[in-house]
Amino acid sequence: MAELRTETMTVNMGPQHPSTHGVLRLVLELDGETIKSCMPTIGYLHTGIEKTAEQKKWQQVVPLVERMDYLAAQSNSLAYVLGVEKLLGLEMPQRVKDIRVLIAELQRMASHLVWIGTHAMEIGAVSMLFYAIRERELLMNINELVAGFRFFPSYFRVGGLREDLPRGFHEAVNAFLDRFPGKIDEFEGLLTKNDMFLHRTQGVGVITLDEALAWGLVGPIARGSGADYDVRRYFPYSGYETYQFDVPTATEGDVFARYRVRVEEMRQSVRIARQALQRISPSGSWACDDPRVVPPPKDKVYTEMEALIQHFLIYSQGFTVPAGDAYVPVEGPRGEHGCYIVSDGTNRPWRVKMRPPSFMAIQALPKIIENGMIADVIAVIGSTDVVMGDCDR
Amino acid sequence: MDATSIINALASLMPDVSYESGQSVDFATIYVPAASLVETCRALRDTPSLRLNVLLEVTAADYLPREPRFEIVYHLLSIPNRLRLRVKVRVGSNEVDGVVPTVQSVWPAAGWPEREVWDMFGIVFAGHTDLRRLLMPEDWEGHPARKDYPVQIRKAAQTYEPLEVTQDEFKANIERDRQRRSH
Numbered sequence: 369m370a371e372l373r374t375e376t377m378t379v380n381m382g383p384q385h386p387s388t389h390g391v392l393r394l395v396l397e398l399d400g401e402t403i404k405s406c407m408p409t410i411g412y413l414h415t416g417i418e419k420t421a422e423q424k425k426w427q428q429v430v431p432l433v434e435r436m437d438y439l440a441a442q443s444n445s446l447a448y449v450l451g452v453e454k455l456l457g458l459e460m461p462q463r464v465k466d467i468r469v470l471i472a473e474l475q476r477m478a479s480h481l482v483w484i485g486t487h488a489m490e491i492g493a494v495s496m497l498f499y500a501i502r503e504r505e506l507l508m509n510i511n512e513l514v515a516g517f518r519f520f521p522s523y524f525r526v527g528g529l530r531e532d533l534p535r536g537f538h539e540a541v542n543a544f545l546d547r548f549p550g551k552i553d554e555f556e557g558l559l560t561k562n563d564m565f566l567h568r569t570q571g572v573g574v575i576t577l578d579e580a581l582a583w584g585l586v587g588p589i590a591r592g593s594g595a596d597y598d599v600r601r602y603f604p605y606s607g608y609e610t611y612q613f614d615v616p617t618a619t620e621g622d623v624f625a626r627y628r629v630r631v632e633e634m635r636q637s638v639r640i641a642r643q644a645l646q647r648i649s650p651s652g653s654w655a656c657d658d659p660r661v662v663p664p665p666k667d668k669v670y671t672e673m674e675a676l677i678q679h680f681l682i683y684s685q686g687f688t689v690p691a692g693d694a695y696v697p698v699e700g701p702r703g704e705h706g707c708y709i710v711s712d713g714t715n716r717p718w719r720v721k722m723r724p725p726s727f728m729a730i731q732a733l734p735k736i737i738e739n740g741m742i743a744d745v746i747a748v749i750g751s752t753d754v755v756m757g758d759c760d761r
Numbered sequence: 762m763d764a765t766s767i768i769n770a771l772a773s774l775m776p777d778v779s780y781e782s783g784q785s786v787d788f789a790t791i792y793v794p795a796a797s798l799v800e801t802c803r804a805l806r807d808t809p810s811l812r813l814n815v816l817l818e819v820t821a822a823d824y825l826p827r828e829p830r831f832e833i834v835y836h837l838l839s840i841p842n843r844l845r846l847r848v849k850v851r852v853g854s855n856e857v858d859g860v861v862p863t864v865q866s867v868w869p870a871a872g873w874p875e876r877e878v879w880d881m882f883g884i885v886f887a888g889h890t891d892l893r894r895l896l897m898p899e900d901w902e903g904h905p906a907r908k909d910y911p912v913q914i915r916k917a918a919q920t921y922e923p924l925e926v927t928q929d930e931f932k933a934n935i936e937r938d939r940q941r942r943s944h
Contacts, residue, residue, distance in 0.1 A: 373942075410896065411894070411895060411897065411898070414897065419905055419906055423912055454786055457786075581815050581840070582868060582869050582870060583869055583870045584815060584816050584868065586815060586817070586838070586840075595840065597840045602840070602843055603845070692785070692786055693822075693834075694785075694786050694787050695788075695845075695847065704817065706817065708836070710822050718822065719823075721820045723817055723836070727873060727874075728870060728873075731870065731872060732870075761896075
């Protein structure tokens with residue numbers, strides 16, 4: 369009898385695989401069902417946003433950076449506006465800070481809802497997607513209420529917010545926050561003790577804390593492996609030091625640990641959002657009072673010459689930012705979003721570079737999935753919660 | 762911890778390296794000469810008072826027409842000491858070819874970000890294990906994030922040109938592969 373041929377097989381997974389969250393391509397070398405090596409290929413969604421941003425005025429970059437990580441649009445723009453404000457030396461009124469915290473937490477919930485829906489769907493719990501997206505729809509409606517745009521609201525601006533909160537905002541957010549904790553319980557009822565879900569996630573895709581940090585993975589992945597690092601706690605921005613919240617961690621470092629961390633993060637987000645909402649008065653200041661950056665109110669533009677000139681200057685030339693560079697990190701849903709901004713003192717940025725958490729997660733993906741089973745690749749990609757727009761920019 | 766005390770901590774370990782502190786509005790910035798980058802990074806990671814154990818990102822900025830033209834920027838984070846540090850390396854326009862060493866041996870996370878810096882700025886990292894195009898297509902020419910690279914550029918994609926192989930060549934190719942595998 370002829371000898372059995374044993375050789376490894378190379379399989380191309382993606383870029384159009386439904387569970388690769390967009391256009392991630394993996395070249396897998398398989399020995400039976402075991403993964404011997406994995407080589408991710410990225411760049412399919414590279415749109416040169418950083419290069420484009422260099423051609424735009426400071427305020428015009430906000431919508432661009434929101435399109436990087438499209439599930440956490442307002443984490444990107446928060447990192448960007450905080451960076452520019454650092455260079456300008458602007459201090460925001462307390463109300464603006466609180467609104468930013470609230471919006472950022474709603475954004476985190478929306479992003480985690482997409483994550484829990486797709487992650488569970490990919491490993492078999494298809495109906496989770498509908499439950500999660502239904503809740504996210506309410507958050508999208510709040511975005512629409514606030515800014516008229518559901519996905520990329522561009523509500524954060526350099527120097528404050530685009531406009532004041534609309535009527536009915538408190539009621540809408542309150543209604544959501546009252547409803548949502550029960551829904552998280554519902555999600556957990558479907559997944560956390562679901563035997564099949566546990567089999568697919570426990571002990572799968574383990575990464576130790578040292579490995580995670582060496583590979584630059586901060587955020588929910590490192591917290592699933594035992595780190596308690598959270599930018600909101602370690603380097604508070606926008607007044608996070610005044611909020612009561614816990615940083616959930618787990619120690620197992622597997623897919624299930626990352627799941628538990630993110631679910632608990634949603635509960636903590638509700639907690640922070642409630643505190644923020646209590647502090648926000650229905651009307652008040654929604655921008656700082658720096659006339660270089662913030663256009664004067666419309667009634668003054670129509671009645672005062674200086675205000676008209678200032679309005680015209682801001683909308684035609686923009687404002688200049690002192691030369692220098694700044695990096696302000698914020699805790700995005702996927703980990704540390706940071707925006708490195710270089711200014712040469714003109715009205716356009718010299719360089720804008722976003723630190724992409726998904727980029728680092730995909731780089732470390734071979735480390736997590738090698739010597740695992742091919743079916744686990746899907747579970748691991750889901751648990752790293754990568755967004756290709758964030759990765760490729 | 763400000764830049765001066767970090768430089769003092771480093772100078773006691775490596776007295777013959779000249780470090781400079783940089784202007785910054787957020788956290789400490791130091792300039793490191795490219796020749797001593799790797800041992801500096803190792804010291805930054807291992808010195809107990811610093812322990813910058815996470816490399817957050819590597820990026821670069823092109824300051825054309827200034828010379829040295831490029832600055833490579835490393836953002837470091839110490840979780841145990843709650844510390845951030847920005848390390849910068851100046852790269853002249855005649856030094857882009859393998860003058861800066863890779864820091865992969867200190868933080869494996871440097872692999873892809875350095876690849877991206879090569880892809881976007883054309884700065885070759887000496888000793889990098891896998892310096893290929895990352896975001897741009899493999900056959901791309903030029904380095905798009907450079908300031909002298911045009912903004913509006915059109916390039917026909919080459920990936921969907923038909924495969925020019927005759928039926929016979931195709932069969933011969935399969936046969937050759939089969940022969941090779943059976944040995």
